[in-house]
Amino acid sequence: MGMTLAEKIISRASGRNASVGEIVTVNVDLAMMHDSSGPRRIGPVMEELGARVWDPDKVTVISDHFIAANDSVESGILKYTRDWAAAHGIRKFHEREGICHIVPLEMGYVLPGMMYVGADSHSTTAGAMGAFAIALGSTDMLGVLVTGKTWVKVPETIRVEWSGRLPKGVMAKDMMLQVIRRTKIDGATYKAVEFGGDGVRSLPMDERIVLSNMAIEMGAKAGMIEPDETVFAYLAERTSAKYEPVWADPDAEYCERYDFALDDLEPLVAKPHSPDNVVPAREVDERIDQAYIGACTGAKFHDLKMAAEVLKGRTVAEGTRLLIAPASARVIRRAMREGVLQVLVEAGATLLPTGCGACAGLGNGILAPGERCISSTNRNFPGRMGKGAEVYLASPATVAASAVRGRITDPRELL
Numbered sequence: 001m002g003m004t005l006a007e008k009i010i011s012r013a014s015g016r017n018a019s020v021g022e023i024v025t026v027n028v029d030l031a032m033m034h035d036s037s038g039p040r041r042i043g044p045v046m047e048e049l050g051a052r053v054w055d056p057d058k059v060t061v062i063s064d065h066f067i068a069a070n071d072s073v074e075s076g077i078l079k080y081t082r083d084w085a086a087a088h089g090i091r092k093f094h095e096r097e098g099i100c101h102i103v104p105l106e107m108g109y110v111l112p113g114m115m116y117v118g119a120d121s122h123s124t125t126a127g128a129m130g131a132f133a134i135a136l137g138s139t140d141m142l143g144v145l146v147t148g149k150t151w152v153k154v155p156e157t158i159r160v161e162w163s164g165r166l167p168k169g170v171m172a173k174d175m176m177l178q179v180i181r182r183t184k185i186d187g188a189t190y191k192a193v194e195f196g197g198d199g200v201r202s203l204p205m206d207e208r209i210v211l212s213n214m215a216i217e218m219g220a221k222a223g224m225i226e227p228d229e230t231v232f233a234y235l236a237e238r239t240s241a242k243y244e245p246v247w248a249d250p251d252a253e254y255c256e257r258y259d260f261a262l263d264d265l266e267p268l269v270a271k272p273h274s275p276d277n278v279v280p281a282r283e284v285d286e287r288i289d290q291a292y293i294g295a296c297t298g299a300k301f302h303d304l305k306m307a308a309e310v311l312k313g314r315t316v317a318e319g320t321r322l323l324i325a326p327a328s329a330r331v332i333r334r335a336m337r338e339g340v341l342q343v344l345v346e347a348g349a350t351l352l353p354t355g356c357g358a359c360a361g362l363g364n365g366i367l368a369p370g371e372r373c374i375s376s377t378n379r380n381f382p383g384r385m386g387k388g389a390e391v392y393l394a395s396p397a398t399v400a401a402s403a404v405r406g407r408i409t410d411p412r413e414l415l
Helices: 005-014 039-049 072-087 121-129 138-147 172-183 205-218 229-236 301-311 329-337 340-346 396-405
Strands: 023-027 030-034 059-063 092-095 115-118 132-135 149-153 156-163 191-196 222-225 256-261 268-270 278-280 290-294 321-325 372-375 390-393
Touching (some): 005 115, 005 132, 005 156, 005 191, 005 222, 059 072, 072 092, 132 222, 156 172, 172 205, 172 256, 205 222, 301 340, 301 396, 329 340
Parallel strands (some): 059 092, 191 222, 290 372
Antiparallel strands (some): 268 278, 268 390
16 A cells, blocks of 8 residues: 555654554654744753754744734744744744745745654644655653654555646635635644645745645544645745655545535635634625735735735725735735735734744734724634634635625626
């Protein structure tokens, strides 16, 4: 019997043919932490143990949760993170450069076939590069930093196939909301998810990232896409590092299979308070107080460009605020060069610092009790963006259209 993408990478990392259900020790190729989950939690314990990082070149630290600092506590966290990275020789340290799930991809750190671990639940994002990318808690990450190893139970794999091409006004966020509507938020618990088919292969990298990022909202251990020419071209612009991509075998065994057609897909929204509470956008007619385009899943260049297509020549509705927190500094620079930022600002959008921000309940954009927001982020659990508020999840195109109307709106009505 052939092997899935997850099984192949775990086998390589463990040095043995790993089978589903086995618990194996694996060598980590890259470990990622951010300012909230990383040094401030792990550093004091390492100091107490007298331990050092096993390989500073295999660790990346990104400050993104407390950018920009709102008080002395947050500025202190940023300073501690900065000082810790310097003391341990972490050269892959980034501050004010973007969100922790985007920067490692932009910098060419994540390579096909990698065993990648991150101290954040959405570390599954890196699976878009054909890596096995999983989230770890602080205790497990401490073990990784000291030993370069961790343990993993080889997961079963779900195969999700998409055929066709995205219709106008429909985005990868709609794809994931459709999948989560089918599987629910616990339908892939401790399973790997392989996204494939000609529909997935037709997506640019920015859109593929949405699939792997939101696999965690299915309960998945990892969300993965097999590498292809799109991935190789993306890496060629960023790194000269050597890598060995792997692909699933044609006779790989999957525990479940789902088939979807892009041609039948329409803009969707997830109503409060769960990512699986999904309905068509055209069926929701709710007034909004805020529209938010941000986070690792919804503020990349392609997201801003799609929002600009909707907003061009239009303005944000009176009484509605549109806030945009680009996913990285690189995204900001490109959006500025290509005129995307000008369209967004002229439409009435307010630009926020690049970082996790309101998605994680931090910084600018937090909602007041009773307010309603439509957001390009990945979670809408109670209190996620403000106690007593309601959050609807949608694509950047749907968020932009809703900002124009002041009500949740199907973007196809404006395109």
